[in-house]
Amino acid sequence: xxxxxxxxAGICSPNPFWLASAPPTDKEYNxxxxxxxxxxxxxxxxxxxxxxxxxxxxRYGATRYNGQRMAGLNNIELITDRPLAVNLxxxxxxxxxxxxxxxxVSIMVPCVEESWKRILPLVEETGADGIELNFGxxxxxxxxxxxxxVGQVPEYVEMVTRWCKQYTRMPVIVKLTPNITNILNPARAxxxxxxxxxxxxxxxxxxxxVDLDAMAPMPVVGGLGTxxxxxxxxxxxxxxxxxxxxxxxxxxxxxxISGIGGISNWRDAAEFLVMGATxxxxxxxxxxxxxxxxxxxxxxLSHWMDEKGFETIADVxxxxxxxxxxxxxxxxxxxxxxxxxxxxxxxCGLCHIxxxxxxxxxISKSLLxxxxxxxxxxxxxxxxxxxxxxxxxxxxxxxxxxPFDGVQTxxxxxxxxxxxxxxxxG
Amino acid sequence: xxxxxxxxxxxxxxxxxxxxxxxxxxPLTAAQAVIEADRCYFCYDAPCIEACPTGINIPGFIxxxxxxxxxxxxxxxxxxxIFGGSCxxxxxxxxxxxxxxxxxxxxxxxxQIGALQRHATDWQMQKMKQPFARAPLTGKRxxxxxAGPAGLSCAHRLxxxxxxxxxxxxxxxxxxxxxxxxxxxxxxxxxxxxxVDFVMSIGGITIEADMKLGxxxxxxxxxxxxxxxxxxxxxxxxxxxxxxxxxxxxxxxAVDFIEELRSSPTKSDVAVGRRVVVIGGGNTAIDAxxxxxxxxxxxxxxxxxxxxxxxxxxxxxxxxxxxxxxxxRYWSAPVRIDGDGGKISSITFARGLLKDxxxxxxxxxxxxxxxxxxxxxGQLFLPDPLVDDEILIEDGRIKVDAEGRTTMRGxxxxxxxxxxxxxxxxxxxxxxNAAEAINADLMMVGN
Numbered sequence: 037x038x039x040x041x042x043x044x045a046g047i048c049s050p051n052p053f054w055l056a057s058a059p060p061t062d063k064e065y066n067x068x069x070x071x072x073x074x075x076x077x078x079x080x081x082x083x084x085x086x087x088x089x090x091x092x093x094x095r096y097g098a099t100r101y102n103g104q105r106m107a108g109l110n111n112i113e114l115i116t117d118r119p120l121a122v123n124l125x126x127x128x129x130x131x132x133x134x135x136x137x138x139x140x141v142s143i144m145v146p147c148v149e150e151s152w153k154r155i156l157p158l159v160e161e162t163g164a165d166g167i168e169l170n171f172g173x174x175x176x177x178x179x180x181x182x183x184x185x186v187g188q189v190p191e192y193v194e195m196v197t198r199w200c201k202q203y204t205r206m207p208v209i210v211k212l213t214p215n216i217t218n219i220l221n222p223a224r225a226x227x228x229x230x231x232x233x234x235x236x237x238x239x240x241x242x243x244x245x246v247d248l249d250a251m252a253p254m255p256v257v258g259g260l261g262t263x264x265x266x267x268x269x270x271x272x273x274x275x276x277x278x279x280x281x282x283x284x285x286x287x288x289x290x291x292x293i294s295g296i297g298g299i300s301n302w303r304d305a306a307e308f309l310v311m312g313a314t315x316x317x318x319x320x321x322x323x324x325x326x327x328x329x330x331x332x333x334x335x336x337l338s339h340w341m342d343e344k345g346f347e348t349i350a351d352v353x354x355x356x357x358x359x360x361x362x363x364x365x366x367x368x369x370x371x372x373x374x375x376x377x378x379x380x381x382x383x384c385g386l387c388h389i390x391x392x393x394x395x396x397x398x399i400s401k402s403l404l405x406x407x408x409x410x411x412x413x414x415x416x417x418x419x420x421x422x423x424x425x426x427x428x429x430x431x432x433x434x435x436x437x438x439p440f441d442g443v444q445t446x447x448x449x450x451x452x453x454x455x456x457x458x459x460x461x462g
Numbered sequence: 463x464x465x466x467x468x469x470x471x472x473x474x475x476x477x478x479x480x481x482x483x484x485x486x487x488x489p490l491t492a493a494q495a496v497i498e499a500d501r502c503y504f505c506y507d508a509p510c511i512e513a514c515p516t517g518i519n520i521p522g523f524i525x526x527x528x529x530x531x532x533x534x535x536x537x538x539x540x541x542x543x544i545f546g547g548s549c550x551x552x553x554x555x556x557x558x559x560x561x562x563x564x565x566x567x568x569x570x571x572x573x574q575i576g577a578l579q580r581h582a583t584d585w586q587m588q589k590m591k592q593p594f595a596r597a598p599l600t601g602k603r604x605x606x607x608x609a610g611p612a613g614l615s616c617a618h619r620l621x622x623x624x625x626x627x628x629x630x631x632x633x634x635x636x637x638x639x640x641x642x643x644x645x646x647x648x649x650x651x652x653x654x655x656x657x658v659d660f661v662m663s664i665g666g667i668t669i670e671a672d673m674k675l676g677x678x679x680x681x682x683x684x685x686x687x688x689x690x691x692x693x694x695x696x697x698x699x700x701x702x703x704x705x706x707x708x709x710x711x712x713x714x715x716a717v718d719f720i721e722e723l724r725s726s727p728t729k730s731d732v733a734v735g736r737r738v739v740v741i742g743g744g745n746t747a748i749d750a751x752x753x754x755x756x757x758x759x760x761x762x763x764x765x766x767x768x769x770x771x772x773x774x775x776x777x778x779x780x781x782x783x784x785x786x787x788x789x790x791r792y793w794s795a796p797v798r799i800d801g802d803g804g805k806i807s808s809i810t811f812a813r814g815l816l817k818d819x820x821x822x823x824x825x826x827x828x829x830x831x832x833x834x835x836x837x838x839x840g841q842l843f844l845p846d847p848l849v850d851d852e853i854l855i856e857d858g859r860i861k862v863d864a865e866g867r868t869t870m871r872g873x874x875x876x877x878x879x880x881x882x883x884x885x886x887x888x889x890x891x892x893x894x895n896a897a898e899a900i901n902a903d904l905m906m907v908g909n
Contacts, residue, residue, distance in 0.1 A: 103500035104527070382564040385506035401507065408509065428503050429568060 077138025172238020197229025239265025283312025302336025473758025484511025610638020610879025676847030735834025742838030
């Protein structure tokens with residue numbers, strides 16, 4: 037049985053699954069339900085200075101795709117709208133009752149040293165295990181020069197991180213915004229400021245959809261809409277890439293990572309772990325189905341680790357990083373060819389039309405014994421995988437690696453005007 | 463209620479009758495339709511399209527339901543098949559489009575194409591507006607004989623192309639078999655008449671009821687008056703069993719029984735036996751048997767000469783009969799009908815089997831007591847009104863080319879009076895294609 041417990045920057049939890057700072061962790065009632073359901077920890081929804089913010093009514097917009105609800109979720113809710121003292125008292129009560137769980141407190145106060153100096157001891161007094169600096173909220177708070185307005189300026193990230201390290205003994209996790217060009221810049225700033233870990237990604241600035249009757253972005257608040265922060269399954273690919281970037285870059289690779297972004301099941305969790313995460317934060321999936329989803333996350337991850345022979349989360353973290361390279365390191369001599377299993381083919385023709393219209397005309401369509409028949413034209417197939425992706429039948433189209441002779445990357449390729457021949461390179 | 467009579471009307475209370483003859487398969491809700499539509503893979507060169515006699519772009523109309531474009535969905539259906547509404551209800555989809563759905567191969571559960579088609583066409587018909595407009599008038603006139611699916615489909619397409627069309631029908635109401643020949647619960651709530659009105663709303667179509675070819679007019683007179691004539695005259699005849707006792711009281715043609723049922727608003731005036739036997743293997747047999755049961759018959763037995771597989775009624779239809787408490791007996795050939803005081807009392811059958819690839823009936827006989835026998839052993843095209851004309855009849859049907867031209871210039875035909883599957887959807891295709899041929903031929907003449 038795999039050991040799922042983790043220690044990230046000195047914060048321990050019995051499993052890597054935390055609820056992210058968001059509506060599910062806004063108050064004691066929800067958090068207790070989450071911890072009872074088995075979550076390893078929570079990042080308490082962001083605390084700010086009194087008087088608390090005011091939230092609007094109608095706060096979420098969502099992407100539906102072919103009947104799938106909440107493929108992506110967009111929110112325009114701000115940080116906690118409850119008084120600081122109420123939150124602090126609840127955090128203290130919860131931590132006392134759940135000493136084995138990770139209770140991290142998300143904080144966002146103005147970019148002024150005094151503000152941070154004032155709030156940190158109050159949070160520390162609750163017995164919380166650590167703090168997460170909310171440098172990511174991309175809507176509302178950023179208009180007030182907080183959240184992503186800080187996260188987008190590496191100098192501010194470094195400065196505030198340094199203040200926090202100075203005024204508290206608690207581990208400091210810096211939450212990074214993806215609304216930047218290069219994730220390494222704020223990650224390095226956090227590192228310079230003394231961050232114990234980073235968490236990413238926060239939500240992506242987005243307009244999730246437009247109400248065509250109201251002629252306003254969704255969600256519509258009294259006839260108007262504003263941009264929000266996008267999260268959920270749709271953002272997972274963006275998150276994985278940013279995580280991997282930090283994990284594979286030598287100077288930032290020392291930063292422990294708490295992975296966030298569309299994690300919905302154990303398989304997503306495993307992908308985030310192998311791309312460098314140690315702890316995992318979940319929000320949208322819980323908001324969709326409730327806290328009970330953690331049961332299969334724990335169970336599925338545990339079974340998968342047993343199957344693969346991984347004993348601890350540390351064995352898993354970063355496993356895929358050595359294989360995450362720049363494009364110019366890929367072997368141009370490697371080739372796969374699509375192969376259609378005729379026995380499982382249901383004759384939908386989707387592989388043919390996708391290849392014919394939008395790719396390489398490498399799947400022929402004919403009648404064989406009066407039945408539709410689709411066949412790969414190997415001479416034309418470039419192994420792009422499109423057919424395998426559009427095929428509705430699992431494992432009907434597989435990509436078969438072909439024998440190849442040696443390795444040639446773009447760096448050495450004759451078509452590359454900048455190529456370095458091995459001799460010159462030396 | 464009078465239970466003493468062997469054949470009587472009013473065997474069930476009015477509310478039970480109303481329920482028994484209401485929509486057998488209620489429509490999908492909007493939510494169900496979208497969930498189902500999302501299952502469609504939007505196949506390329508989709509096998510379901512090929513399996514539809516009218517070639518409806520099925521993935522196209524389903525995709526539009528999924529996207530919320532129900533108006534476009536209905537148009538996609540109706541431009542191939544103006545009777546998309548009734549075909550959605552009466553088509554044996556299990557042997558047509560749904561049989562070819564690729565989901566059968568994957569999970570043995572096809573899309574509910576018929577139900578989705580009904581969803582879209584119902585939406586359009588509730589608007590009481592056609593999505594089509596007529597082309598500029600050609601000034602030419604076409605006569606259509608028979609206001610069934612073939613004739614009205616032809617008339618509609620011609621009206622779209624700018625022709626004025628007069629449709630003659632021997633019966634008082636238009637609709638043909640949709641109005642008179644299909645089980646009431648398949649086209650409930652006066653659907654057949656509503657659909658006729660919908661088809662007619664294109665404009666330019668006039669219906670002349672109670673006008674019978676050969677009695678009230680001749681082909682020659684029509685040819686003289688109109689630029690072209692389309693024959694959609696269906697089957698006027700019914701096959702006999704050819705056994706003794708067929709003249710006895712209580713022996714009826716199933717089509718007459720169904721017609722009487724369809725013509726009755728309440729069904730409470732339609733008489734039915736206590737023990738009913740239906741002989742036949744097609745949809746008419748099933749419709750007669752199930753409706754007899756739903757009228758209140760105590761026992762209904764459907765008897766067929768050969769095996770279940772040989773029946774032209776599909777497995778789904780046979781199971782429908784069984785779930786309606788109709789007993790199905792196979793491999794039984796009727797031998798004679800016995801009577802008592804001029805009324806039918808029993809029918810005797812010979813048991814058969816397949817021997818050297820041929821059915822033989824040598825396993826002895828059995829007798830079923832019955833007070834009503836409904837014969838559904840096939841309908842016939844009657845060429846009588848055409849005997850004086852130079853129209854070739856081949857294998858008992860009007861001979862036509864691939865576009866519906868008969869051997870007589872200017873005369874076209876389609877539907878059950880020509881060769882091919884006797885399906886509503888095939889009749890609609892024939893009428894539509896003949897209209898295109900008429901248009902092409904008359905345009906050529908015009909030039």
